[in-house]
Amino acid sequence: MADLKEEKLPTHVAIIMDGNGRWAKQHGLRRVKGHEKGADSVREVVKVTRELGIPWLTLYAFSEENWKRPEYEINTLMKLLEQFLKKELHEMCDKGIRLRCIGRIYKLPASTRRMLDKAIQQTSNNRDMTLTLALSYGGRQEILDTVKRVVRLVETGKCRSEEIDENLFCQNLYLPDLPDPDLLIRTSGEYRISNFLLWQSAYTEFYFTPTLWPDFGREEYLAAIAEFQKRERRFGAAFD
Ligand code: FPP
Numbered sequence: 001m002a003d004l005k006e007e008k009l010p011t012h013v014a015i016i017m018d019g020n021g022r023w024a025k026q027h028g029l030r031r032v033k034g035h036e037k038g039a040d041s042v043r044e045v046v047k048v049t050r051e052l053g054i055p056w057l058t059l060y061a062f063s064e065e066n067w068k069r070p071e072y073e074i075n076t077l078m079k080l081l082e083q084f085l086k087k088e089l090h091e092m093c094d095k096g097i098r099l100r101c102i103g104r105i106y107k108l109p110a111s112t113r114r115m116l117d118k119a120i121q122q123t124s125n126n127r128d129m130t131l132t133l134a135l136s137y138g139g140r141q142e143i144l145d146t147v148k149r150v151v152r153l154v155e156t157g158k159c160r161s162e163e164i165d166e167n168l169f170c171q172n173l174y175l176p177d178l179p180d181p182d183l184l185i186r187t188s189g190e191y192r193i194s195n196f197l198l199w200q201s202a203y204t205e206f207y208f209t210p211t212l213w214p215d216f217g218r219e220e221y222l223a224a225i226a227e228f229q230k231r232e233r234r235f236g237a238a239f240d
Contacts, residue, residue, distance in 0.1 A: 003222075003226055004052070004222065004225055004226060004229065005229055006053075008229045009052060009053065009054055009225065009229075010054060010181075010182035010183040010225065010228055011054070011055060011056060011179055011182055012054075012055075012056035012057075012058065012178075012179045012180065012181045012182050012183075013049060013054055013056070013057050013058070013181065013182070013183045013184075013185065013225075014057075014058040014059075014060070014181035014183070014184045014185070014196065014197055014200075014201070014204070015045065015057075015058070015059050015060065015184070015185045015186070015187075016060045016184070016185070016186040016187070016193075016194060016196055017038060017041070017042070017059060017060060017061070017187060017213040017216075018186060018187050018188035018190055018194075018212075018213055019034075019187050019188030019189075019211075019212030019213045019214070020034030020035045020037070020038040020212070020213055020214060021034050022034070022188065022212055023037060023038075023212040023213070023214040023215065024037075026212075031073060032072070032073060032076040034212075034214055035073075035076060035077055035080055036080065037214035038213045038214050039080050039083075039084055040214070041213055041214055041215075041216050041217060042059065042061075042084065043084075043088070044217050044218060044221075045057070045059075045216070045217075045221055046088075046097070046131060048218050048221050048222070049129060049131075050095050050096075050097060050128065050129050052225070054129070055128070055129055055130065056129070056130050056132070056178070056179060056181075057129065057130070057131050057132070058102075058131075058132040058133075058134060058178070058181065058197070059131070059132070059133055059134065060134045060137065060194075060196050061077075061081065061133045061134060061135055062077060062081075062103075062134070062135045062136055062137070063134075063136075063137060063138060063194065063195060063196075064103070064104065064136055064137060064138030064141050064195070065138065065194075065195065066136075067107070067136070078108065078109050078111075078112045081112060081115075081116075081133075081135075082111060082112055082115045085099075085115045085116065085118075085119045086115065089118075089119050089122060089123070092119070092123050092126065092131070093122065093123060093126065095126075095128065095129070096126045096127060096128030096129065097123060097126055097128065097129045097130070097131055098123045098124060098125075098126040098127065098129070098130045098131070099116075099119045099120050099123045099130075099131050099132075099133070100120060100130060100131070100132045100133075100175060101116060101120070101132060101133045101134070101135050102132055102133075102134050102135075102137055102142070102174040102175055102178070103134050103135045103136040103137030103138075103141075103142075103174070104136045104137070104138075104141065104145075105135060105136060107136045108135060108136055116133075116135075130178075132175065132178060134196065134197075137196070138195045139193075139195045139196055139197055139198030139199065140195055140198060141195075142173060142174055142198075142199065143198060143199055145174070146169060146172045146173050146174075146199075149172040150164060150168065150169065150172050153168075153172075169199075170199075173199065173200075178200070180200045180201070180202070180203065180204065181197060181200060181201055181204045182204065182205060182228070182233075183204065183205050183206075183207060183224065183225070183228045184196070184197070184201055184204045184205070184206050184207070185206075185207045185208075185209070185221075185224050186206070186207070186208050186209075187209055187211050187212060187213045187216050188210070188211070188212050188213060189208070189209070189210035190208075191208055203233070203235050203236070205228055205231050205233065207224040207227055207228065209224070
């Protein structure tokens with residue numbers, strides 16, 4: 001941590017937590033065991049983010065495409081999420097962490113939604129860090145849902161089509177105040193964005209690592225941030 005420059009810390013880190021299944025296979029275990037171990041990495045990364053004072057962390061916990069997985073695996077992931085919320089609620093309140101989520105949440109099982117609602121409500125006044133879980137989330141779906149909201153605004157006379165701009169669009173995303181991610185980390189050696197935060201990642205810095213998510217911990221997280229601090233961000237502008 002000593003090597004990181006406080007003034008150059010990212011404001012928002014987003015993570016595609018990939019490789020749980022491969023980790024399990026490598027250890028001769030069932031896929032769900034990889035998810036269980038992956039939940040420990042979630043705890044560690046949340047802890048380090050809070051310690052560093054990074055205010056926004058967004059985790060891709062369940063994609064819209066993940067519904068295609070076997071029922072047993074989906075149920076296990078939902079149960080793990082519920083356990084996480086139950087176990088960590090006290091800690092989140094203690095550490096000033098606000099929980100939120102993005103995605104088509106209405107598709108989640110009722111018991112998971114109940115736990116989420118409770119955790120979101122009980123942490124809503126916390127301001128030291130915001131943990132956003134992307135659940136039943138897809139970037140294209142978010143863009144489509146946003147387009148529908150904007151069309152509705154025009155149809156109901158709340159705005160004119162000439163007024164549609166990036167700002168209006170952003171105001172109608174799932175969470176309008178979620179800043180664009182500065183750093184997006186993807187584990188497991190895949191070099192793709194997999195439908196995560198498509199609109200928001202236009203100028204995001206990417207960090208790809210072959211490490212499988214259950215093996216991703218403090219050391220490598222700090223290394224990813226150190227690498228981010230070396231990048232020159234121009235946002236399309238030119239500097240002499
Ligand atoms: C990708 O690995 C991971 C997921 C689909 C789910 C992520 C879930 C967790 C880390 C655990 C619970 C989450 C919380 C927030 C407590 P994969 O199964 O696609 O791995 P593979 O590509 O090696 O098969």
